[in-house]
Amino acid sequence: MKRPTIADIARRAGVSKGAVSYALNGQPGVSEATRQRIVAIAQEIGFNPNSAARALSGASARAVGLTLCRPARILGIEPWFMGLISGFEAELSARSYALTLQVVATPELEVEVYRRWWGERRIDGVIVTDLRENDIRIPVLQQLQLPAVVIGGPGETGNIAQIWSDDAGAITEAVRYLVALGHRRIARVSGLPGLLHTQARTRAFNDICTSLGLEATTVPSDYTGEEGSRATRRLLIDTERPTAIIYDNDVMAVAGLAVAQEMGLAVPGDLSIVAWDDSPLCSLVHPPLTALSRDIAEYGAHAARELLATIDGKQVTNVEAGPAQLTPRGSTAPPR
Amino acid sequence: MKRPTIADIARRAGVSKGAVSYALNGQPGVSEATRQRIVAIAQEIGFNPNSAARALSGASARAVGLTLCRPARILGIEPWFMGLISGFEAELSARSYALTLQVVATPELEVEVYRRWWGERRIDGVIVTDLRENDIRIPVLQQLQLPAVVIGGPGETGNIAQIWSDDAGAITEAVRYLVALGHRRIARVSGLPGLLHTQARTRAFNDICTSLGLEATTVPSDYTGEEGSRATRRLLIDTERPTAIIYDNDVMAVAGLAVAQEMGLAVPGDLSIVAWDDSPLCSLVHPPLTALSRDIAEYGAHAARELLATIDGKQVTNVEAGPAQLTPRGSTAPPR
DNA sequence: AGAATTTACTGAACCGGGTAAGTTGTGGAG
């Protein structure tokens, strides 16, 4: 099947290619009557502008890029990314931008992908997740002048817009809640320590524990279930074991729940569990997990909106999304 | 920053644009010495061919498309798709093809996305998942002559290549295993009944149960945890409740496990559970779930290879991947 | 040695849109 082009439309409408282009793009230069005639013909023959031709003549590629830099094994079960992607899509497809995805193994490869995308003019901007300390991606994006939005911070990103949520407020609320229930020994299993938002959480956790006169034990982990289990075991074999554990994501929390059950500890009787990020996973297990809920898809949609604004040349500012909301469920109770 | 073009290379090498194009694409028409000089210059100035220009001049877009047609809410927690995507990527990025993703709500919208992508020349082919009965996407792809590979079947797809796994063999093995353990009342919670592979499984389940003189109870569901819970409750409130349940995916199996625990039934003592597809989720919960394991990423890689072969114009045939392997874990045992 | 072929290029057209510059035709002001 041959794809219709503006030349086909021009011929049928009895006008020039230029007129068709003006008409379809809402530019001045054609009468309203002609425009409607042209639009009708385009509709009728199912015209879609060739994205390559468009991109070539200086216009945008109408695509944004996302690189996922976690081992493939983890990606599958991590609801966070898919939630984010759903959110992006809601915003992008409404403005008919495509989302180009690439799974990479290391931040260095991520930078290479950015360079290649930029060189190929394949995308108009990128969404950057998992902001790290002294993130090597930031200077590259600045050098290439590639529009970008960073998720996860706050951190040093120069003129690149950021969007983050108030993790400090959330973890403070969670700790206060557990203390109000009567817990005194509260531990935390954290995500990858190199990520800025992990560090922000750790700092806030230490602060609130200190100010309440509690000991702040954080076991670093990597967001995977395996590591979550291992960290939980390490915490629970202690004679002075914690009566409550806060996990940096829901996958580790579920893994922690299984370890507790396997060790014969009742949840929430012997151990209370709080998960961060409230995917359906939290409500699926027994008991359902108390969680720090955020609307991840909305978070992603927000980021996509910011990115599109940046691409349109609007000056965007850093945005702080609302903090995660504590959603109490069956996994938290006063300690026995 | 200005992006280098072949014209820049041509100038520096003192040859014509055409020569540069031949040199970089390994075409005959330039001497080996000139080719090496040109390649060296391209390397030096960090040249990447503009993908739009390439696509415009008849060559391929070097991108393939994937549409995900499940509610956003489910996508997040469904490890299947991310596993698949990881597999695609392994193959695609090796040949520097991009993956374009779109989340859609209905099969009708999916068809529209295909049409748009085709019209925009944005992609060279698509990967089709969740093959349905009389799938409306198949005739459209045939009409557009858009290269495609279908995952999930077998079914009627004309000249479009398919890849599927032997679900019948897998479920037969699972039933035989449970029967060998001593189970006589085996139920099944299925995925979306409209999908062809669900139907294949249901048929095989009925066959093996009939041949073993068992009653085949299948409760249809939709792959979500919520529905999985509901279906499980419906099965377990029966006075003649099953002693074993086979779930069509791991998310529903985990949900089923939680329901059993909530109802005070011991797993595997009172109820054995078998999950289909073995994501890390299965090993995360307590007890870890016996599962029908497949290497989903490899499955995806396979599909990507087939698609790239189709795009290259090679005649491809339908492929049957190996059946899922039964991986016994703690959730299955002889009934009490 | 001269003709035929091959090699190593060059030049220009082309893909399908966008857009600046030029060309009409019309209406209103002076």
Added chain:
DNA sequence: CTCCACAACTTACCCGGTTCAGTAAATTCT
């Protein structure tokens, strides 16, 4: 009635690759 402004177009070139036809020089064949 002329001049000018403006709307409504057309023409032509641009983007950055690919590819085909053409050409001069080098090589092979008879």
